[in-house]
Amino acid sequence: MKKNDFNCSIAVNISAVEAIKKISNVPGWWGITFTGSAEKQNDRFIVNMGGDSFFNFTVSELIPGKRVVWLVDDCNMPWYNDKKEWANTKLIFDLTENNGTTELTFTHEGLTPNVECYKDCEPGWTHWIKTSLFSYLTTGEGVFRPATK
Template identity: 25%
Template structure:
């Protein structure tokens, strides 16, 4: 049986070290600004999308430098007008895993969001979001140094 989890693979021109940094401490460069970086297994980071679109708190479960990052959603509040209330916590207990592989001068990064499946109310919204942030913004950041993260009104990406 084929998994229905959200999965994508990108190839970037950056090395595995830079890819790992972007997935643990540099998420503000391509996704959104968390309240804390992920440095040690057990670290928790809350990712919000101001103004008022909710938040997700993740706990780092695997941090293998330059190879793998995995985190589990431990708190969620996804607010989306016109959607059923169940959407608010659909990410709870889902896992996001990135596998990083050097491929010559390039690096391949595979994402699997375990539990983000088409049967969820949020699937199409979240699929589009991951495609924008992972497939497009992370790839752009790692290839050019400039991503397209979500920014709160009147803010810019911080180093």
């Protein structure tokens, strides 16, 4: 992780293994159109946010109970000048379990304050991780909102 890559953390009272299982159910907490699978290493999936926007992912690393990494293989973000801004970036979920509490640190490697979408993606990811994913991990229900543009 580079120092200025976006990151945030949450702590939940479930096992790290269960947390990874729930993270892999992407529509449960991200509230997007989802095709494919995100359960095993090398799985591929597509997230659509409406219109001709899309994000193609590969589960590039999966260490049970410890870490999940999604590589953005391709994307189209039509509302930005650089429509491929997320391409080759990584969404990293690092988990540490201690006495029944799992701390999850999310990092979007490559999402830094100097990229165009940061002003929208920073509050977007803060919502999706700290509010929606937290709620999904603790209650089974995500907290959906319109996509940030």
